[in-house]
Amino acid sequence: MHLLERKFWNTDEQLLSQEEMTNALALMIHRMEVIDSRCADGFPLYSPGTADQWVISPGGSWVGGFWSGWWWLRSRITGSALDLRKASDICQRLSSKINVDTINRSLIFWHGASLGDVWFGNSAARELTKESIAAIAGSYDPEINCIPLGTGMGGGKEGNQRITIDTLAALIQLLNRSEHSVYHQISRCHADTLLTACRNDDGAFHPGAYFSHGSFRAADHAGRWSRGQAWAMLGLSRAAAQWGEPYLTHTHSACEYWRRSRPEPLPPDRLSHPSRLCDPSSSVIASLAMLSLADLMPDGEQWRAHAHQQVTAIIRSQYFTGLHGNSHHQKNGDRVASGIFWGCCYKTSQGKNELIESAWGSYFLMATLCVLVDVIQPRHC
Numbered sequence: 001m002h003l004l005e006r007k008f009w010n011t012d013e014q015l016l017s018q019e020e021m022t023n024a025l026a027l028m029i030h031r032m033e034v035i036d037s038r039c040a041d042g043f044p045l046y047s048p049g050t051a052d053q054w055v056i057s058p059g060g061s062w063v064g065g066f067w068s069g070w071w072w073l074r075s076r077i078t079g080s081a082l083d084l085r086k087a088s089d090i091c092q093r094l095s096s097k098i099n100v101d102t103i104n105r106s107l108i109f110w111h112g113a114s115l116g117d118v119w120f121g122n123s124a125a126r127e128l129t130k131e132s133i134a135a136i137a138g139s140y141d142p143e144i145n146c147i148p149l150g151t152g153m154g155g156g157k158e159g160n161q162r163i164t165i166d167t168l169a170a171l172i173q174l175l176n177r178s179e180h181s182v183y184h185q186i187s188r189c190h191a192d193t194l195l196t197a198c199r200n201d202d203g204a205f206h207p208g209a210y211f212s213h214g215s216f217r218a219a220d221h222a223g224r225w226s227r228g229q230a231w232a233m234l235g236l237s238r239a240a241a242q243w244g245e246p247y248l249t250h251t252h253s254a255c256e257y258w259r260r261s262r263p264e265p266l267p268p269d270r271l272s273h274p275s276r277l278c279d280p281s282s283s284v285i286a287s288l289a290m291l292s293l294a295d296l297m298p299d300g301e302q303w304r305a306h307a308h309q310q311v312t313a314i315i316r317s318q319y320f321t322g323l324h325g326n327s328h329h330q331k332n333g334d335r336v337a338s339g340i341f342w343g344c345c346y347k348t349s350q351g352k353n354e355l356i357e358s359a360w361g362s363y364f365l366m367a368t369l370c371v372l373v374d375v376i377q378p379r380h381c
Contacts (some may be wrong), residue, residue, distance in 0.1 A: 007312055015305075016312045020323065021369050024315050024339075027322050028366050029074055030338030035359075036086075041093075043067050046346060046356040050321060050336045056122055064094055065112025066360040072115040073366055077375060084120060091116055091125050098128075098135050101159070102152035103154035103167045105136050110170035111363065114177055118380055119365035133178045136171070140186045144211050146193035147171065147186070163216070164208040165198055168235025171378075176242055191239045195250065198222075198232070203250075205232035205258030226267045226282035227345070229258055240296055241379045253295050255303065258286050267315030269353065270343040277353055280319045280343030281361040283310045288368045292378040311368055319343035319355070320365075341365050 016024075035044050035054065043060030044067060047053055049189045060067065063268030073081075095107055109132035139147050141160070151159040154366035168191060175187035197209035197216035203222025209216040223229050233254045239247035260282075261271060269279040287307035294300030294307070315323055322338025344361035347352045367381040 011234065015308050016315055016372075018373055020315070021373050024320070024323055025077060025125075025366060025369055026184055026375075027076065027339030028341070028362060029339075031362070032070065034337060043090075043093075046344070046348070046358045047342075048348065048354050049342050050340050050357070052337060052340075059096060059110070060094065061109055062102070063110035063359055064090075065110070065360075066363045068094060068113070069115050070359055070363040070366065072111075072119060073363065073370065073376075073381070074118050077370065079179050084122075087116060088122055088124060091122075091128065093289075095128060095131075098131055100150075100152040102137065102145050102150035102155055103139070103164070103171065104150075104153050105132055106167045106171040108132075110174040113379070114174055115317055117177070119376075124348055128299060129174070129177060131264040133175055134337065135185050137175060137183050140190075144216075146190040148211075149208075150194065152207060158210070161211045162208060162219075163194060163197060163211070165194060165205055165235060166207070166229065166231040168194055169238045172235065172242055188239075188243065191235070191247070194235075199250065201309030203253035203255075204242065204261070205229055205254060207231075207352060212273050218226075221272070223261060224256060224271045226262065226269055226271070226279050227285065229254070229261075230282040230285035230289065233258060234285055234292070237289045237292035237296070248296055251289070252297070253292055255286075255290055259306065262286075265310040266319075266343075272339070277345050277355060279345035280314050280317065281345065281358075282313060282369070284343075284361070284364045284368055287311050288364060288371065288381070289377060291368065291371045307368070308372060311365075311372065314341075314343065314365070315369075317343070356380075 034242050038054045042056035042058050043064045045055045045063050046058050075083040075087050079203040091113050097108050106114040113125045113128040116122035117129055146163055149155045149159045149162040151162050172187045174184040198206040200222040206218035206222045207225050207228035208219045209237055236251040236254055240251045266278045269273045269277045287310045290303040290307040294304040319342055321336050339356050341362050342355055342357040343354050344358045346356045370376045371378045
C-alpha cells in the first residue's frame with residue numbers, strides 16, 4: 001500500500017467533498033462579520049480557544065496584514081464590492097508599519113496589500129506594496145547577505161543579528177512583485193542564506209539562526225517546532241515556484257521530512273513534547289506548501305491528496321466548530337459559534353502557550369480550502 005493510501009483517522013470517513021469545503025468557507029465568512037463587530041477600528045490579534053474574547057491591537061503588530069488579507073480573500077470568494085472596499089480600507093491602515101525595523105513587514109504587506117493588487121489590481125494596494133518593498137529591501141545587510149529580523153516588533157537589541165524562517169514565503173512573493181531586478185536578487189540572497197544557516201540534510205529546518213563572529217549559528221533543534229518546519233516548507237515552495245532548482249528539491253525534502261516525522265494530521269506543537277499542546281495550524285501551513293509543491297511536480301497529485309487528508313482531519317476535528325456537529329463543544333452541550341478555527345498554538349504570556357483563534361490561522365485555513373476548491377492558485381496566497 002502506498003504511504004498516502006493510509007488513513008490517519010477513522011477509515012470510514014472520506015475526504016472532504018466540494019460541498020463540505022464550500023460549507024466550511026461559508027461558516028468562516030460569517031465568522032469574519034462577528035470578529036469585525038468586536039474590533040471597531042482595531043485589528044484582532046487572538047481569542048483564547050472558542051471564548052470569542054478578542055485581544056485587539058490599534059496597529060495590528062505582525063498580524064494586521066492577515067486581517068486585511070483575509071478580507072481580500074473573502075472578496076475573491078464573494079465578488080462583493082462591499083467586501084472589497086472593506087479590504088482596501090483595512091489595507092490603508094497598515095501604512096504606519098512601513099518604516100518599522102522588522103522583516104515581519106513582509107508578512108504584513110504581502111498578505112495585507114500585495115494580494116489586493118494581485119487579485120483585483122487595486123491601485124492603492126499597489127502603491128503601498130511598492131513602498132513596502134523599497135523599505136524592506138533597504139534593510140538588506142550585505143555582511144550577512146540577507147534581511148535580518150530587525151529590532152522592532154519584539155526583535156530586540158540583537159534583532160539585526162538574527163534571521164528567522166517564518167517570513168521567507170512572504171518575503172519572496174513580495175519582493176518579486178517589483179519590476180526592479182535588484183529586489184528579486186535580494187530575495188534570492190536571503191533565501192540562500194537561510195538555506196545554508198537553517199537546513200539539515202534530512203529536510204528538517206531550524207526556525208532561525210544568530211550571526212556571530214562571521215558566521216551563523218542555528219537556533220533550537222531542527223524540525224522539532226511544527227510550525228517552524230511548516231513555514232520552511234511554504235517558503236521553499238515559493239522559492240521553487242520563482243526559481244526552480246535547487247529549491248524544488250529542497251521543498252520536496254522538507255515535505256518528505258514532515259510526512260515522516262508527523263504521520264498524524266494534528267501534530268504536536270513540538271516533537272520533543274508530544275503529550276503537550278498540538279498545533280493544527282502548522283498542518284494547515286504545511287498543507288498549503290504541499291499544494292504548491294503539487295503544482296510544480298509531474299507526480300504532484302500525491303501531495304495534493306496528502307494536503308486534502310490533513311485539511312479533512314482539521315475541519316472534522318474539535319478545532320473547527322460548526323460543521324456536521326463535529327465540535328466537541330456541541331457534543332457537550334456548550335453554545336459555541338460556528339466557523340471558529342481555534343487550532344493555533346501561541347504564546348499568550350510569558351511561559352504560557354494556548355490554543356487560540358487568530359486572523360492568521362483562519363486566513364491560512366480559508367486559503368487552503370480555496371486552493372482545494374480551485375478558487376485561487378496556491379502561489380497567490
